[in-house]
Amino acid sequence: MKAIFCNCFIALFLFFASVSSANSHNGAPSRINPGQDENTGAFEEEVLIKSAVEDLYIKGLESRNFDMITEICIPQTLLMSADKEGKLHVTTLERWSKRFDPENPPFKHLDSCIVKIDREGSAAQVKISFLVDSEQLVTDFLHMLKIEGKWRIVNIIDY
Numbered sequence: 001m002k003a004i005f006c007n008c009f010i011a012l013f014l015f016f017a018s019v020s021s022a023n024s025h026n027g028a029p030s031r032i033n034p035g036q037d038e039n040t041g042a043f044e045e046e047v048l049i050k051s052a053v054e055d056l057y058i059k060g061l062e063s064r065n066f067d068m069i070t071e072i073c074i075p076q077t078l079l080m081s082a083d084k085e086g087k088l089h090v091t092t093l094e095r096w097s098k099r100f101d102p103e104n105p106p107f108k109h110l111d112s113c114i115v116k117i118d119r120e121g122s123a124a125q126v127k128i129s130f131l132v133d134s135e136q137l138v139t140d141f142l143h144m145l146k147i148e149g150k151w152r153i154v155n156i157i158d159y
Contacts, residue, residue: 078155
């Protein structure tokens with residue numbers, strides 16, 4: 001199943017690379033984001049976001065290491081979801097950390113695929129698909145800001 005998620009990422013990468021290549025060969029003007037560091041292009045920023053999410057958020061979930069998750073999240077991060085009846089559930093990072101039990105994880109195996117990174121300037125949204133124990137599909141939407149040179153999670157919406 002992990003191979004499917006990896007193939008998902010590779011397909012998305014190839015698609016965006018071909019679109020980018022086609023635009024550059026058609027004489028389309030390059031887009032410059034206001035406030036973007038001239039030395040760091042959009043692609044490099046997406047690589048930084050992807051690395052931060054994989055190295056801290058995803059690995060933190062997989063290894064049940066909450067310290068990794070708190071490193072990428074700001075202390076005020078909120079986790080939000082709606083149940084089947086549409087009732088909103090909001091959990092603070094502090095409350096999540098107290099229920100985060102590495103000895104009793106809610107899953108045995110977790111596969112993941114970053115489906116999309118949507119970034120504009122210092123704000124980004126990352127969509128991640130998780131396959132829990134090879135049967136349950138879960139999607140996280142991470143809302144991120146670049147704060148003091150690091151990409152940090154400010155909000156998580158869980159579906």
